[in-house]
Amino acid sequence: MYFDWIFRYRLLALCILPFFGGAELWAQVPLTADRIAEVDSEQQIELEWRIDSAERALQAGLPAMAESIFRSLLSSTLELSPARKAVLQMGLAKALIGQGRYAAAREQLDAVPTALQAGAHSLYLAIAIYGDGGDGMDVGAFRAALQKVEKPALAPSDLPWLALLQGLRAELDAQPGKANEAFKRAAELAELPLLRSHFEGLVLRQKLLTAPADEALAAELRAKMTKLDGQAAAYPYVREYAVTLYRLGRIGEAVGAIERELENITAGYGAGEREQLRLLKGIILGADSESGRAALKQLIQNGKNREAMGIALQLLARAPEQEADLLDFLKVIISRTEPHPLLGQIYYLRSQIAMKDPSMMDIAESDAGILLEQFPGLSGIANVYRLLAYAALERQPPQYRAAADFLIQLRDQSEDSEDLVELNRLIGDCYFLNRDFANAVDFYSAARSRELGASRDGGLFLRLISAQLRVGAVEAALQLIDEADFSGRVSLLDRWRAEWNVAQALQVNGELDRALKRVRLLLKDSMTASIPPTALDIRLRWLEAYLSLEAQEMEGLEERVSHLLARLDSLPKEGTNALSDQDALLLRTEILLLQGDVRMRGGHVSAGMEVLTQLRDGYANTAAAQRSYLIEAAYHGLVGDFVDAQATLTNLAQIYPESPLAPQALFEAALYCERRGSEFYPQAVILHNDLAERYASDPLFYFARLKQGNLLRSMNDFAGAQILYENLINGFPAHDLRYLAELSRADCMLALAGNESSALADVVVILERLLDLPNLPLDFQAEAAHKWAFALVKRGSLEKAKEVLSLGVSRFLLDGQEAEDLGPAGRYWVARSMLQLGEIFEGEGLQVEARRVYRTLIAYDLPGRHIALSRADRLLDVK
Numbered sequence: 001m002y003f004d005w006i007f008r009y010r011l012l013a014l015c016i017l018p019f020f021g022g023a024e025l026w027a028q029v030p031l032t033a034d035r036i037a038e039v040d041s042e043q044q045i046e047l048e049w050r051i052d053s054a055e056r057a058l059q060a061g062l063p064a065m066a067e068s069i070f071r072s073l074l075s076s077t078l079e080l081s082p083a084r085k086a087v088l089q090m091g092l093a094k095a096l097i098g099q100g101r102y103a104a105a106r107e108q109l110d111a112v113p114t115a116l117q118a119g120a121h122s123l124y125l126a127i128a129i130y131g132d133g134g135d136g137m138d139v140g141a142f143r144a145a146l147q148k149v150e151k152p153a154l155a156p157s158d159l160p161w162l163a164l165l166q167g168l169r170a171e172l173d174a175q176p177g178k179a180n181e182a183f184k185r186a187a188e189l190a191e192l193p194l195l196r197s198h199f200e201g202l203v204l205r206q207k208l209l210t211a212p213a214d215e216a217l218a219a220e221l222r223a224k225m226t227k228l229d230g231q232a233a234a235y236p237y238v239r240e241y242a243v244t245l246y247r248l249g250r251i252g253e254a255v256g257a258i259e260r261e262l263e264n265i266t267a268g269y270g271a272g273e274r275e276q277l278r279l280l281k282g283i284i285l286g287a288d289s290e291s292g293r294a295a296l297k298q299l300i301q302n303g304k305n306r307e308a309m310g311i312a313l314q315l316l317a318r319a320p321e322q323e324a325d326l327l328d329f330l331k332v333i334i335s336r337t338e339p340h341p342l343l344g345q346i347y348y349l350r351s352q353i354a355m356k357d358p359s360m361m362d363i364a365e366s367d368a369g370i371l372l373e374q375f376p377g378l379s380g381i382a383n384v385y386r387l388l389a390y391a392a393l394e395r396q397p398p399q400y401r402a403a404a405d406f407l408i409q410l411r412d413q414s415e416d417s418e419d420l421v422e423l424n425r426l427i428g429d430c431y432f433l434n435r436d437f438a439n440a441v442d443f444y445s446a447a448r449s450r451e452l453g454a455s456r457d458g459g460l461f462l463r464l465i466s467a468q469l470r471v472g473a474v475e476a477a478l479q480l481i482d483e484a485d486f487s488g489r490v491s492l493l494d495r496w497r498a499e500w501n502v503a504q505a506l507q508v509n510g511e512l513d514r515a516l517k518r519v520r521l522l523l524k525d526s527m528t529a530s531i532p533p534t535a536l537d538i539r540l541r542w543l544e545a546y547l548s549l550e551a552q553e554m555e556g557l558e559e560r561v562s563h564l565l566a567r568l569d570s571l572p573k574e575g576t577n578a579l580s581d582q583d584a585l586l587l588r589t590e591i592l593l594l595q596g597d598v599r600m601r602g603g604h605v606s607a608g609m610e611v612l613t614q615l616r617d618g619y620a621n622t623a624a625a626q627r628s629y630l631i632e633a634a635y636h637g638l639v640g641d642f643v644d645a646q647a648t649l650t651n652l653a654q655i656y657p658e659s660p661l662a663p664q665a666l667f668e669a670a671l672y673c674e675r676r677g678s679e680f681y682p683q684a685v686i687l688h689n690d691l692a693e694r695y696a697s698d699p700l701f702y703f704a705r706l707k708q709g710n711l712l713r714s715m716n717d718f719a720g721a722q723i724l725y726e727n728l729i730n731g732f733p734a735h736d737l738r739y740l741a742e743l744s745r746a747d748c749m750l751a752l753a754g755n756e757s758s759a760l761a762d763v764v765v766i767l768e769r770l771l772d773l774p775n776l777p778l779d780f781q782a783e784a785a786h787k788w789a790f791a792l793v794k795r796g797s798l799e800k801a802k803e804v805l806s807l808g809v810s811r812f813l814l815d816g817q818e819a820e821d822l823g824p825a826g827r828y829w830v831a832r833s834m835l836q837l838g839e840i841f842e843g844e845g846l847q848v849e850a851r852r853v854y855r856t857l858i859a860y861d862l863p864g865r866h867i868a869l870s871r872a873d874r875l876l877d878v879k
Helices: 002-015 041-059 063-074 082-098 102-110 121-136 139-147 156-172 176-189 193-210 215-227 232-247 251-263 271-285 290-302 306-317 323-334 343-355 358-374 381-394 400-411 417-433 437-451 460-470 474-487 492-508 512-527 535-550 557-569 581-601 605-618 623-638 642-655 662-675 678-694 700-714 718-731 738-753 757-770 778-795 798-814 816-821 824-843 847-859 865-876
Strands: none
Touching (some): 063 082, 082 102, 082 121, 102 121, 290 306, 306 343, 343 358, 381 400, 460 474, 460 492, 492 535, 535 557, 535 581, 557 581, 581 623, 605 623, 623 662, 700 718, 738 757, 738 778, 757 778, 798 816
16 A cells, blocks of 8 residues: 555656746646746746736835845746846836936846847836936937837836936937926826826936036026015025025035025915925935935925925935834824825825835734725725735735735725726635635636636636646636637637646546647647747647656657757747746756656666766756656666665665655655565665654655554564554644554554453553544544454453444445445455454354354455355354
8 A cells, every 4th residue: 555655656756746837937737846947836926926016016106115026036046037037127127216226227127138128128228327327427328228218018107207218308408398398297197196206206306416507507596586585486596596506516505595595484485385495405405314304304294285295205205224214204194183185195105114024014904904994096005905915925924815805805896897807816816825726716717707808818717727727627627728729819828838737637637548638639739830849849748758658658759759859959049938047957857857767668778777877967956867766766666676776766865865855765765675575674664764864844754654663563563663653643643644653553552462451441442532533534444443343352342342343334334325435445344344243143152143244245245255155154054
């Protein structure tokens, strides 16, 4: 039984774990598996969530938060395709631009390969050039980058930036009217109040930096101010005078000029004009200085002009390393008796800041609840809830259900069909990440049903297929794939990805022929579709070859595998479809591994070992090189060479002690050692003990200790075995296979008890309680019931033993459903129980009852039928 189990475990490791995924981003694989491409399904969904959250942080005016997310993605261990990496570098550049770190942004943009510099790349390169250049800006490079921008390729969130750049170019061309129009358009295109304020602040800051710097102009402006002193008409001259002084480096004089005008109570300025002067003072002093922050805070606290206060709030929010101070200030504003005009934006901002700190998540969620309840019409409320959902996923452990609840609240307030599609998809993602695949199927299905009118599938097809396969709904997944052939909404490549997943699931379900047939039909169809070689094409051909090997269809197989390597070499080295180095390495090593396996199973052992040796020597650190030892060991085991099989596996564990395959190798090595004969049982015990001591956290630990105990029992060391079983019971009280340890311990106690009544009484109690455990397999119940009765017989409790045996026979044979569900092992133990019951009846002189039991055993054709027949015939002669 155990060898069969571990063979299935090894088969899963060899065939399923190493080769999932695709070169492009996939949202979908049917089983938990190691990566072959960028990510498996959970990682893919989480990746999309994090990218979406970073983009929303940018839109919400939180570039620092966006930067943190983008950097964590770029520095993660995920194997990213060149195209996806370029997207992340672009996002990081945008986040850096949002913080005024133009040189760092340009570094990211310059790192994007030329072939992948699409969409908004030129737009943000122009921003970085302008921002980083100052007075010495390379005007030619700025104009060239801006000239390459293609407006149709831009996202709506990019349009405000384009308008800003057009205004800057107009200033360079000495067209102030055009520049002002463009700056105004930039602010209008920003959808969120916080983002609009950010653009307005950028425009003011730009005017401050590009204003004329001339002593004569300063003198002229001062003369006009003096002439108009006390009149409202003096306001524009005061503002321009302060700006000119700032450009001349006379910052103290600029601030002093503003303060004098603000203190001049006879001046005829309106409240709005005074607040504009306070805003200008804050901008000149800078939000990163204490005095500048004080000026901006005063404006927010006492102001009336929403536009000026909004800009001041954004300037404070973007000051580096001042979040704690800003949070204290926001708390003061929120606690005021009279609600502040920007209260909704303030709650919004605080929730965003709090979201970055796990210890402040309660504040973030509370503020979001207030926004939903008191400011339901606030622009950007959807971003709050999406970011809160992301933050819930970032908690340790991730709060998937909480994330889903946030999105469900948001969905319940939306009537827009596109929003409902997206929100149902995101909710489905939360359940998928929570491994609640049944609910994920429901939400993905709801999203897809609303999306059916769209011309192209929005990624739901692959998500739904993956979730269906996770819950075992293979037929539903197949129907969905077959329907996709006719809908025209799903791309051919996406259908291929789905077929890959289904083929894997069919294989795991034992439907090898069906899986192979579907893959072959798919590859045959692709020949007429003029599809060039791609990473996915290579994977599908690998899968066809592997399934052919498992089906033992060897004709032409070695040639097909050899052609795969040549096909891999034909893949493009650059561009959007280019493979990353790691992905190319993974494909190559998996094909080499398959090639070695094919040759060995085809009888060309030397040629196969030559390939496996090449794999180990040339790519020693790859997973394929590690699994080559499993393939070699499997071959040795197949031909009965258990010594070399054991040696190969112990070599794997010694060479790669940190590999996840190391404990498996030790386990299989111990099994092969055991198969060499009883004289090698002590060595097998040592191998299992090595596994348990070195890999105590591995799932095989439990099985190794069980097997170790079984071997000790076979060596008549029942006391040592009992200790092992008791340690398992105490150390893993909730383990799914605890009942095996319980019964094995009872076997040891029964062997050690002899005829001692008190010891036998303990065994009886343990076996009786064991049958009360929930969800016991039926065959196991039959075994435990027999051993309970056996212990009762040894103790002399024949009446109780007869009761237990009679109830067992009645239950396992006379109950039609349970009799049908009983397996070979269960039938064996029921037969032994019936033979024992017959012996008890014979001992009591109840020949009729004994004969009836034997005849029942014969009628059900149970194991031991000939013994029962002999006994029944003998009892016929008894008078």
